[in-house]
Amino acid sequence: MIVGVHPLAGFDKLLHYRVPEALRASIGVGSLVRVPVVNALRLGIVGEIGAPKDFPLDRLKSIAQVVHPFPALPPDLLGLARWMAGYYACGLDSIIETMLPAAVRNGAGLKQEKLLAVAQKLTPEELAVLEKRAPQQGKLYRFLEQQFRPQKKSLVLTRLGLTAAVASALVKRGVIREETQRIERIAYDDQVEHGELVASQPHALNPEQSAAVAALDAEIAADKFGVTLLHGITGSGKTEVYLRAIDTALKAGGGVVFLVPEVALTPQTVARLRSRLEAIAPGHRCVVWHSHLSEGERLDGWLALATGEAKVVVGARSAVFAPVHNLRLIVVDEEHEPAYKQDETPRYHGRDVAVMRAKLNHAVCLLGSATPSLESYANAQAGKYRLLELRERVDARKLPYIDIVDLRIEAMKQRSLPALSRKLVDAMHARLERREQTILFINRRGYSSAMLCTKCGHTEECTHCSIAMTYHRADETLRCHLCGDQKPAPLRCPKCGAPEIRWRGLGTQRVEEAVRRMVPRARIERMDTDTMSKKNRFREVLAQFRAGKIDILIGTQMIGKGLDFPNVTLVGLIDADISMHVPDFRANERTFQLLVLVAGRAGRGDRAGEVVVQTFTPQAEAIQFSRQADYAGFAAAELKMRKDFHYPPYRHLIHHLFRGPNPEKLKFFSEQWAKLVEKELGSRVELRGPSASPIEKIKDEYRWQVWYFTNAVTKVVPELVRLRAAFSWPDDITQVLDVDPMSLV
Ligand SMILES: [Zn+2]
Ligand SMILES: [Zn+2]
Incomplete structure (x- = not known):
């Protein structure tokens, strides 16, 4: 019997082995095995039974071990791994390693524990004899006899102060029996806090x-x-x-x-x-x-x-x-x-x-x-x-009222850029009076380098790509990191001529300071990745908030997911623009999702909710459609833009990142590569770039990139992989292909 094996850990090809007689019964496609590769034993997955025709069988090595007596990778997962390797341009070995938990690959066994139980009931006379001759054995028997179910051996012996020899003696006599049980380590079971359990009864359906x-x-x-x-x-x-x-x-x-x-x-x-x-x-x-x-x-x-x-x-x-x-x-x-x-x-x-x-x-x-x-x-x-x-809420409750605050007007009234509008501050005071709670959201994915006019709400977008251009302080330029287009950064707003051009959004800390100043009586807590480095702290704060010990909770989307706080009747979104002007074609979609998520947090109890959204661009589609809770309207408008600019879902995007210590060299090779791809695959892909990545340098490595827009990922990816292998890359340039990236930043 011959099998083809995909070895793991950096061996992206199929190698063939003989299967020793003794292992034949337990091997099949998907089995996890150990095989000799070069001079070491490696793990691998059996990918096929049999050998190719005319295969030289004389020097074939043998499978060393079958790790589990059942397929570790069932046929459907093996098929999925093969599809993924082709689609996502990566080695089958790395996918199989992702599919199999490390502990499975290590062939580790199960944690087991020993239990004791009575095997044969003694008559009172027999027990009396036992207690007289071996008092310790009698003690153990008496204890076990009173239990309904088998007891953990280690616990029983410790509690009764007995040695293992006592148990062994009783087992030998056939009076008690020892059994082994698999311990299941189920996550979370001991962690569910009191009061967190939510009704688990099935609901009637509408x-x-x-x-x-x-x-x-x-x-x-x-x-x-x-x-x-x-x-x-x-x-x-x-x-x-x-x-x-x-x-x-x-x-x-x-x-x-x-x-x-x-x-x-x-x-x-x-x-x-x-x-x-x-x-x-x-x-x-x-x-x-x-x-x-x-x-x-x-x-x-x-x-x-x-x-x-x-x-x-x-x-x-x-x-x-x-x-x-x-x-x-x-x-x-x-x-x-x-x-x-x-x-x-x-x-x-x-x-x-x-x-x-x-x-x-x-x-x-x-x-x-x-x-x-x-x-x-x-x-x-x-x-x-x-x-x-x-389309209906199960409780037939109305969606909360969404209040859009125009920060352009607010900035004029307050003569500065406020973190909190008057309306939001008043609303927070009202909640405090009524002993209701407030959540303030700040979008976590802030991107500081987009340009926004605080007078008219204008942002500079790339005319080719319809995404926000990025401000580069070093040479005072605005750049599109998708197509590489650039122009001098304007000193005044190109639309209205105002000099107020803002470069960054607000951090959670600044918002917290403003809230403390404006609503001094409130009990306030901030929740973000800085303050929540400890896992338990996150839960503590949520528990306090649920118990009504916090009036205003400030944080990122992490507060919003899957949590239900009936006493929250006000939700504020501090800066809707942050997510809208991320240089990404999904910026509007993300903003719409954020707004719907935020709105869903208000008024989930029996009180009506209110949502205050602060923005410099109240006319934006994401804001207007979310206010009407009109997903279909938003999708229609957004899909039109996507179609016009060849974005997903109308094309697939593939991101190709190049990293290296020398920026000139990196630029040169990125350009050479782009020319080659244009020549070879120009009919199937639309190239954008090469251009410097939005984050140009990470850990002393410069970053350049090319984008491919295509309708045929499964045809283009293998071609890219082939071209890439043939291209003479310098050793100090590394690269990453990312098919269907979820973010352009
Ligand atoms: Zn303007
Ligand atoms: Zn562009």
């Missing part, structure tokens, strides 16, 4: 939800590939629809992957999902999967799925690779979240990989969002995805 559930049930029953986009406004009960679909898939004997963005994986969400799933499908264990698990926890979860013992996994991005058996449903919640994209090799997008995995399994992929990505929405409009909509 007509829209019922229709969505019926549609999904039919789709799951059909047993073929399909993608459904569930567009439901905040509070419309998407989770309930997910849970019903999961139930249907489980009842059909299928497995389920449930993806949520990492930030949404709070103990609260996990506990709620767990208890609901366990209520809905008794006997089903739900495995949790995210980046903060210990190796042991991850291994246990992986094994439970790989052996078919558990059928549901809930987790962040990488849970899309969980070895779920008979996969019938993948749910991707908040499918628009950029967090689904991995920003290191392999640079995959969890949602796109989910769709592909569903396809390979003839399964259903359910994408859900209050603000779907324009990629998914366009697919739904084109009929590739089925669109289901939930």
Whole structure:
């Protein structure tokens, strides 16, 4: 028997081996094995059975070990890995390593513990004899006899002050028995704080939800590939629809992957999902999967799925690779979240990989969002995805009132650039009077180098690319980092002639100072990555806020995800412009998403909510459409821009980054490379650049880049890889290809 093996750790090719007689029964496609490569043993995955024709068999080495007695990488995941290697231009080895937790690759075993239980009941006479002859054994027997279930050996012995020899003697007599049990290290179970548990009872469905559930049930029953986009406004009960679909898939004997963005994986969400799933499908264990698990926890979860013992996994991005058996449903919640994209090799997008995995399994992929990505929405409009909509809130509550504050007018009135408008300050005072709470959001993804006129709200955009131009202090220029176009930075606003040209937004700290000054009586807490370096601090603050011990909470989007604070009736967005003028074609989309998210935080209790949005550009589409809660209107306007400028979803983007210590050399080779690509692939790709990256230098390395716009990723990527391998790159230039990047900055 000959097998082809993909070795891991830097060996991106298939090598062939003999399988010794003894290992034949436990080997198959997807098996994790150890094989000799050069002079060392390496891990590898069996990719095929058999050898190519005319293959020289005489010098073939043998497989050394089969690590697990079942395939570590089931056929669907192996197929997915191959697709990813081609699509994302990276080695199969790095993808397989991403798919298999380190503990699995190490072949680590399970943590086990020993239990003691009574094996044979003694009569009172027998016990009396035992206690007389061996008092310690008698003591142990008496203790175990009183227990309902087997007891941990180590605990019992410590508590009774006995040695292991005492237990062994009783086991030998056949009076008690010792058994081994796998300990499951389930994350979060001991962490759910009192009062954080949310009602886990199933809710009655409204007509829209019922229709969505019926549609999904039919789709799951059909047993073929399909993608459904569930567009439901905040509070419309998407989770309930997910849970019903999961139930249907489980009842059909299928497995389920449930993806949520990492930030949404709070103990609260996990506990709620767990208890609901366990209520809905008794006997089903739900495995949790995210980046903060210990190796042991991850291994246990992986094994439970790989052996078919558990059928549901809930987790962040990488849970899309969980070895779920008979996969019938993948749910991707908040499918628009950029967090689904991995920003290191392999640079995959969890949602796109989910769709592909569903396809390979003839399964259903359910994408859900209050603000779907324009990629998914366009697919739904084109009929590739089925669109289901939930337009009503389950509690029939009205959406909060959104108040737009024009900072241009505010700046004129206050004769300076205020952090807080009068309206927002008054609203905070009113909340304080009524003992209600306020959240102030500051967009975390601030980009300081866009130009914004505080008089008229004008920003300079590249005429070719329709993205904000970036200000470069060193040579006083404005540059487009997409196409490389540049011009002198204006001293006055090119539109209205005003000299007030602002270069940066507000930090959380400055906002905190302003709030302390303007609302001195309030209890204020700031929550951002600086103040929240400790994981527990984050939860402490949230618990205090929930308990009403904080009046005003200031922070970034991290407060917004999946949390429900019924007493919050005011939400302020300090600076909507920050996200709008990020030099990225998705800036408007992100702003719209942010506004909807922010609005969803106000008035979730039984009181009406109010949202105050401060901006210099109140006329912007993202702001106007979000005020009307008009996703379709926004999408139509935004898709037109995307079409006009050849952006996704109408083209795919590929980012090619070059890094090196010498800027001239870097520029030279980037240009040579771009010329080559233009010549060879000019008919299939539209090049932009080369240009300096928006962040020109990181850790003493300069950065240049080229963008490829294309309709045919699967054809273009292999060509780029081939050209790249043939091009004579200097040793000090490194490069990264990123297919479908989620950010241009
Ligand atoms: Zn102006
Ligand atoms: Zn441009």
